[in-house]
Amino acid sequence: MNMERSPGDAQEEWLLDEPTVRPYVMTRGRTDARGRFDLVTIAVTIRSTTGAEVGLDPEHLTIARLCRRPLSVAEIAAHMDLPAGIVRVLLGDLLEKGYVAVQQPQPETDVLDERTFRAVLDGLRAL
């Protein structure tokens, strides 16, 4: 699939307001059932960008910069003032190109094992 796009496309996606789900997002098994990133999917940059990469837009580079520390989709979207759906698409590009790693949230029934429970409780008490 051709990933190239003209500068105008990003704007169009914004207007359509419909997150583009690309096939590779679904096939790599790194995403939830909807083939999208959750609002609390955590991303971190694992390969630094120089700004001269082919196929990366300024928004991609901004995400790569923001994610030097682990950050959720919701936070990336808020910091960039972009709808979460757009961030999902851009993050998908970065994941596919190997610039970021992501941690999907666990299913809700699996989240709270005893160790997590103790750690979260202690963490909250220490606030």
Next chain:
Amino acid sequence: MASGHSDPPKLPKAIKLLIAGGFGVGKTTMVGAVSEIRPLRTEETLTDRSVGVDDLTGVETKNTTTVAMDFGRITIGDEFMLYLFGTPGQERFWFVWDELARGALGAVVLADTRRLADCFPSVDYFERRGTPFVVAVNCFDGTPQYELDEVKLALNLGSAVPVLLCDARRRESGKEVLITLIKHAYSRRPAAAKEASVR
């Protein structure tokens, strides 16, 4: 589950909690009181499940709506990140968007005793969905004081649902609400049923 990279870095696990309740009940205030960051706002496109019947109509007939949500974060060590999402306050019917609740470990339903009915939809929704929740009665200045049992009765809550008073502006109070929620969610987890009468 999510592997594929040669050596994926150890990333913190995200835990999502919801803060629900009627408009102006103090959801964002509570998020701000406990969050380590200034509450942020994100726009999310959601699907309205009330439009069409899934099996009969295609995805293309569903309505999508963009809502804004305020959220905050509490980092716990380098292993966990707690995210608190205020449900969209301007939308009385936020619960038509299952996407919001999906994956949430639990919810706080904020209640104002002057407008108790405002939190009915949230209570109903979490009960039906099976999401563990607690009811926190936000004590505004000059709010008539009710016994917690009265609130419980008025909301027709099961005896297991914790109800507590809070002050959404105070961090300590918000902390207590979250601790109560985490304990409740833990007691409600599927494995807890097997351990039976331990607690």
